[in-house]
Every structure is written in structure tokens, then in C-alpha cells.
Amino acid sequence: MSFKPVSLAIIFTIAFLTGAPTKAEVSQEAELDLALRLAVLLQSARAVIGAEQALINDPAIGDKGLTGKEVLARATKAFVEKTGAPPLSDGMDAREADLISALMASITEVMDANAASINREGIAFKGFVPAVFGRLVNETFLSKAGDRAEIKVTAPMSLVRNRKSRPDAWEDQVITEYLLSPEWQKGAVYSSLTETGDREAFRVMVPEYYTEGCLACHGSPAGEVDVTGYPKEGGALGDLGGVISITLYP
Ligand code: HEC
Structure with missing residues (x-):
């Protein structure tokens, strides 16, 4: 993964903050920042699993050392390199700290829950690809x-x-109308204050x-x-x- 949502978010934020920001715009900026921090942490952890595919699929090695603690430590390091700040810090907003901590705990738990299969000798491909890892982390976070x-x-x-990953109606609309549009600036993040079910939600793509x-x-x-085992998409x-x-409920 070689894109930088944080710097793009800055471009995006400047684009919508024309003139003096209103209170709503300022709080949307904070929500966008939190959402992007969650996204970068997920990407950082997924990248560790991507980088270790050869090790994970090596049938000759048993214990691969990819404990939850190890993967989280490496993801945290990558997060700091990308954003310039640690995922958690003193004095951080309690809700933000809580959500980041939940994602960190999800990363650790998914690795530990899959340790037996990852460390099994005699089996090459284990199906533990970054997308599967990411989906399991997101399900745990949920x-x-x-x-x-x-x-x-x-x-x-x-x-x-995977059917579980199908876009919902809102996501489908954002993908087709914005992210796939030839006019969409490549890499730019879409965000909107909207509703899911009957709850107000800040959603980021x-x-x-x-x-x-x-x-x-x-x-x-x-x-x-x-x-x-899946047919290639021709991408x-x-x-x-x-x-x-990412959906944040205020
Ligand atoms: C080793 C094969 C493999 C590679 C390499 C791979 N993927 Fe996938 N990808 C999969 C599989 C398998 C799934 C289904 C995972 C699941 O069960 O949720 C998937 C799922 C996804 C999904 C979730 C939506 C869906 O289709 O279920 C996205 C998005 C995705 N891949 C993007 C990427 C991107 C971007 C890359 C490169 C950075 C990549 N993949 C590299 C195998 C791969």
C-alpha cells in the first residue's frame, strides 16, 4: 500500500474549508482525522501480513514469531512513520483513544486466534492473506x-x-458516482455527514x-x-x- 491518506486528507480539508470554518466543519475535520487514523492503522497491520506472506506460507517453519504483540508493534512503527505520531498518546480525546485501542486489541486478537494455523508445519498456502486478516480485524472491531x-x-x-464485503447502498453510490468517476482526483478521500439506519453518522471512504x-x-x-481459489478480476x-x-457515530 503506497498511498498517503493523511496528506490527501489535508488537501481535501482545505478544499472544503472555504472562508472561516463553521463549528460543524471544524468537528467534521476532527472526525475525518480520527477515521483516517483508524484507516492508517488497519493498513499498517495489513502491510505486515502482506510483507510476511512468504514466511506465513513456508511449510518448513513452525513457530513464525508473528504473535499479536509482534504484529501490533510493527504496525505501530509503520503508523508512526506514516503519520509522524503514535496511534495513542497522553491527553488524547477519550473517544478517539477508546476506538484506536479497540482496533489495536482487534489486531492482536486476530493474530493470536490464528496462531495455530499460521504456525502449522507441512502446509504451504494457508489462506491468511492481508484481505482475510483485515476482514477478521474489522469483524472483531465491530x-x-x-x-x-x-x-x-x-x-x-x-x-x-466475499459477499460479506459487498458495498451497502451508500457505499455503492459513493464508489460509482465519485471514486470511479474520471473526474475524481486519484487518492482523494470522500466523506460525508449522513445517516445509517436512523442514526446520524460521519462516513469516510x-x-x-x-x-x-x-x-x-x-x-x-x-x-x-x-x-x-478465486477467479481473477482482470484488474x-x-x-x-x-x-x-469507516463509519463514526457521534
Ligand atoms: C494472494 C492473493 C491476493 C493478493 C495478492 C491480493 N488479494 Fe485482495 N483478496 C484476495 C482474497 C482471497 C480476498 C477475499 C478475502 C475474504 O475472504 O474476505 C480478497 C479481497 C480483497 C478485497 C475485499 C473485497 C472483496 O473482494 O472481498 C479488496 C478490497 C482487495 N482484496 C484488494 C486487494 C489489493 C488492493 C491488493 C494489493 C495490495 C490485493 N487485494 C492483493 C486475494 C488477494
Whole structure:
């Protein structure tokens, strides 16, 4: 993953803050910042799992040392490199600290829950790819903090592999009308104060584009079965491959 949602968010924020910011705009800016911090933490953890695919799939090695603690430590380090600040710090807003902590705990729990399978000798491909890890982390986060926030990785409808990751009506509309539009500035984040169910929600969509490493599974020829057993989507370098969708309930 080689994009920088935080700097893009700054561009985006400047674009919508024309003139003196109103109170609503200032609070939306804080919500956007929190959502992007959650997205960067998820991306950082997923990148650790991506970088360790060869190790995870090595049938000759038992204990791979990829404990929850280890993965979280490496994700935290990458988070600091990307944002210039640690995910948690003293004096941080309590709600933000709570949500970041819930995501950190979810990362640790998913690694520890899958340790037996990751450390199994004699089996090569284990299906523990970054997307699966990310989905499990988001499901765990939902069980911890779902009344306050939700994180989901979705994709344009035609690309979705796992039904659980299908975009909802709002996500589908944002993807087709904005993120896939030729006029959409590549990498720009979409956010909006809206409603889900009958609750007010601040929703953020962080686009992710295919890089070279994604195409072994999501590339060409379309229909050819990849190592995970799914047919490839025929995606090309730079295509919109997915979206991190974050919902914050104020
Ligand atoms: C080793 C094969 C493989 C590689 C490489 C890979 N993916 Fe996937 N991807 C999968 C599988 C398998 C799923 C379904 C995961 C699940 O069960 O939730 C998936 C799911 C996804 C999803 C969630 C939506 C859905 O279709 O269920 C997105 C978004 C995604 N991949 C994007 C990417 C991007 C971007 C890259 C490169 C950074 C990438 N993938 C690299 C195999 C791969």
C-alpha cells in the first residue's frame, strides 16, 4: 500500500474549508482525522501480513514469531512513520483513544486466534492473506466498538469476492458516482455527514488502488483461478481495487 491518506486528507480539508470554518466543519475535520487514523492503522497491520506472506506460507517453519504483540508493534512503527505520531498518546480525546485501542486489541486478537494455523508445519498456502486478516480485524472491531464505529473494506460491486464485503447502498453510490468517476482526483478521500439506519453518522471512504503485488490475484487473465481459489478480476495497475469504509457515530 503506497498511498498517503493523511496528506490527501489535508488537501481535501482545505478544499472544503472555504472562508472561516463553521463549528460543524471544524468537528467534521476532527472526525475525518480520527477515521483516517483508524484507516492508517488497519493498513499498517495489513502491510505486515502482506510483507510476511512468504514466511506465513513456508511449510518448513513452525513457530513464525508473528504473535499479536509482534504484529501490533510493527504496525505501530509503520503508523508512526506514516503519520509522524503514535496511534495513542497522553491527553488524547477519550473517544478517539477508546476506538484506536479497540482496533489495536482487534489486531492482536486476530493474530493470536490464528496462531495455530499460521504456525502449522507441512502446509504451504494457508489462506491468511492481508484481505482475510483485515476482514477478521474489522469483524472483531465491530464486536468491540460497533455501537460507536465500524470499519469495513469493500470494493466496487463487480470486484467483490466475499459477499460479506459487498458495498451497502451508500457505499455503492459513493464508489460509482465519485471514486470511479474520471473526474475524481486519484487518492482523494470522500466523506460525508449522513445517516445509517436512523442514526446520524460521519462516513469516510478511503480508496485503494491495485499495485503490482495485487495483480497476481486480482489481475489478468480475468477468470483464471488464483492461488486462493478465486477467479481473477482482470484488474490493471492503478485501478480502484477497494475502499476502506469507516463509519463514526457521534
Ligand atoms: C494472494 C492473493 C491476493 C493478493 C495478492 C491480493 N488479494 Fe485482495 N483478496 C484476495 C482474497 C482471497 C480476498 C477475499 C478475502 C475474504 O475472504 O474476505 C480478497 C479481497 C480483497 C478485497 C475485499 C473485497 C472483496 O473482494 O472481498 C479488496 C478490497 C482487495 N482484496 C484488494 C486487494 C489489493 C488492493 C491488493 C494489493 C495490495 C490485493 N487485494 C492483493 C486475494 C488477494
